[in-house]
Amino acid sequence: MRPWVGIGLVLIVMILASLAVGAASISDGDGGWLIWVSRFPRTAAALLAGAGLALAGVVIQNVVQNRLVEPTLTGTPEAAMLGLLGVTLIAPGLAVAGKMLIAAGCALLGMVGFLALARRISPRDPMLLPIVGLIYGGILGAIATYVAWQTDLMQFLGIWQLGEFSAVMQGRYEWLWAVAALAFGLYLIADRITILGLGETQARSLGLGYEQTRAIGLVIVSVLTAIVLVTVGAFPFVGLVAPNLASRWQGDNLRANLPIIALGGAMLVLGADIIGRLIVYPYEIPAATLVAILGAGVFLWLLHAAPRRA
Amino acid sequence: MIETSHLSFTIGDSQILRDVSLSILPGVVTGLIGPNGAGKSTLLHCLAGLTEPSSGHVRIDGQDPFTARDDDRARMVAFLQQSPTTVSxxxxxxxxxxxxxxxxxxxxxxxxxxxxxxxxxxxxxxxxxxxxxxxxxxxxxxxxxxxxxxxxDTPWILLDEPLNALDPRHARNLMARLATLANEEGRSIAVVLHDINAAARWADQIVAMKDGQVLAHGASRDVLTSDTLYACFDTPFDTVPHAGRKLVVAT
Structure with a gap:
């Protein structure tokens, strides 16, 4: 029980810090209003985005049976960005919900493409899959950049590519609460996702509807990725770092572990956002940049420490 | 009883199983032997209701595993793949x-x-x-x-090369345990084996396969003859009586 108390305390301190830290002081007359309109939404957005990305990571890892992948290593956000570019070009006036739906649909297509590639790759070398995913994402990203360049939309692309929270305000982040609903749904099928991780043959032998479960998992990953991308932008490595650290600590029975994974992702992104607000105060460094630096470090450590069969 | 009739399985141009009709007896250990690529593993997948054959059908205790509900099938037959892994x-x-x-x-x-x-x-x-x-x-x-x-806890347990990666002691213990499950709990066990002597020692029934076909099927002592083994593996064997069973020696 004790680690939970510790984690809870750290989380509370982080939330308080996030509410307090920023270019404007909360001790001014309008402090309450500032917290309500800006700081609380910003804090909630960071926590929800981090949790969503961490959960998306663990689901995709079980689907492809490889611990070293996560949405940004399967071309998922790049595919969603292509969809968003398309929407911006064809129907710029579309409501946010519509944009998210299109982004999620494209993210799903992107993942189906990745799975088609993954099927041809030997599972013997777990490193191969993330490398292929990186190249695949790179190609999709290059197409997005080309399209954006040709159509003068590079600014949009820049916003999506580098997730950060400075623009989060009341009324502009609420879609992220859907992450909480999806997390609950995921918790209900946690056993099934764990069984997916045993591989198709074994999962089917246990009577799991493999195709359906995998499809549900992929839809959840797509929607999580799209919601986070549309509201606050992309964050690399969260889906990799949080599940791997959680599993090193507590093993991997998802029914017990999903809350830890979600919390880990949430604290990682919130921590990065707080630090980003502090180091060049009163200016800001995007949270995604800090997450990327930290995440890349942990990724390298995992590569070094991982048993060959990931 | 698991029965197959005229089971064939084709991937592209290669025919993995050709017209396999056999009955796997309940309550005993059945060993599937044969050279690499004989179709043992594919046959086991079909028997478990996990790989649908291109033609022919499978009945597990009278039921078609390919039309049964997933969880009904999973309460009828348990399958362990070769070198299982988990990401978790x-x-x-x-x-x-x-x-x-x-x-x-x-x-x-x-x-x-x-x-x-x-x-x-x-x-x-x-x-x-x-x-x-x-x-x-x-x-x-x-x-x-x-x-x-x-x-x-299924009446049928199918194992694809479970002795891979096992040293002689663990291999022996595992096979002995399977034999006990058959003898004492009446479980029906079919197991793909590379080690012919493990089959000779522990299997009551043997299915010898080659080129996607069943070459011989029956009680171990009847199937494990020099002639059948030569026909199956294209390499000479002697069989020697040992402790009421047969010992197979490559010559």
């Missing part, structure tokens, strides 16, 4: 507990806990119960997966 860092007892999934679908009861304890005991895993599987040796890991299959 599960503890041994958690892995074994997943064998109960077809029975409880996410809501384990006291009977499930009982079966898990029984499986841990049956495969000497009690001391390892709390260990993460990736920290186990190859043999221990294999035992944990077989225990999961056992905990599934």
């Amino acid at each position: 860092r599960l503890r041994v007892e958690e892995l074994v507990a997943f064998g109960r999934w077809p029975h409880h679908r996410g809501r384990p009861g006291p009977e499930d806990a009982e079966q898990v304890a029984k499986a841990l005991d049956a495969f000497d895993l009690e001391e390892l119960a709390g260990r993460p599987i990736e920290t186990l040796s190859g043999g221990q890991k294999q035992r944990a997966f077989v225990a999961m299959t056992y905990a599934q």
Whole structure:
């Protein structure tokens, strides 16, 4: 029980810090209003985005049976960005919900493409899959950049590519609460996702509807990725770092572990956002940049420490 | 009884199974032997209802596994693939507990806990119960997966080369345990074996396969003859009587 108390305390301190830290002081007359309109939404957005990305990571890892992948290593956000570019070009006036739906649909297509590639790759070398995913994402990203360049939309692309929270305000982040609903749904099928991780043959032998479960998992990953991308932008490595650290600590029975994974992702992104607000105060460094630096470090450590069969 | 009639399986141009009709007897250990690429593993997948044949059909105790509901099938037959892996860092007892999934679908009861304890005991895993599987040796890991299959508590247990990665002692213990399950619990076990002597020592029935066809099928002592083995493996063997069974020696 004790680690939970510790984690809870750290989380509370982080939330308080996030509410307090920023270019404007909360001790001014309008402090309450500032917290309500800006700081609380910003804090909630960071926590929800981090949790969503961490959960998306663990689901995709079980689907492809490889611990070293996560949405940004399967071309998922790049595919969603292509969809968003398309929407911006064809129907710029579309409501946010519509944009998210299109982004999620494209993210799903992107993942189906990745799975088609993954099927041809030997599972013997777990490193191969993330490398292929990186190249695949790179190609999709290059197409997005080309399209954006040709159509003068590079600014949009820049916003999506580098997730950060400075623009989060009341009324502009609420879609992220859907992450909480999806997390609950995921918790209900946690056993099934764990069984997916045993591989198709074994999962089917246990009577799991493999195709359906995998499809549900992929839809959840797509929607999580799209919601986070549309509201606050992309964050690399969260889906990799949080599940791997959680599993090193507590093993991997998802029914017990999903809350830890979600919390880990949430604290990682919130921590990065707080630090980003502090180091060049009163200016800001995007949270995604800090997450990327930290995440890349942990990724390298995992590569070094991982048993060959990931 | 598992029965197949005129089972064929084709991938592209290569025919993996050709017109296989056989009956696997209940309550005994059946060993599937044959050279690499003979179709043993594919046949086992078909028998388990996991790979649908291109033509022909399979009946497990009279039921078609390909039209049965997933969880009904999973309560009829448990299958363990060759060199199973998991991406999850599960503890041994958690892995074994997943064998109960077809029975409880996410809501384990006291009977499930009982079966898990029984499986841990049956495969000497009690001391390892709390260990993460990736920290186990190859043999221990294999035992944990077989225990999961056992905990599934099905009349049929099908195992694809379970002796891979096992040293002689663990291989012997595992086969002896399977024979006990057949003799004492009346479980029906079919197992793909590379080691002909493991088949000679522990299997009551043998299916010898070659080029996607069944070359010989029957009681071990009838199938394991120099002539049949030569025809099956294209290499000469002698058979020597040993402790009431046969010992096979490559010559």
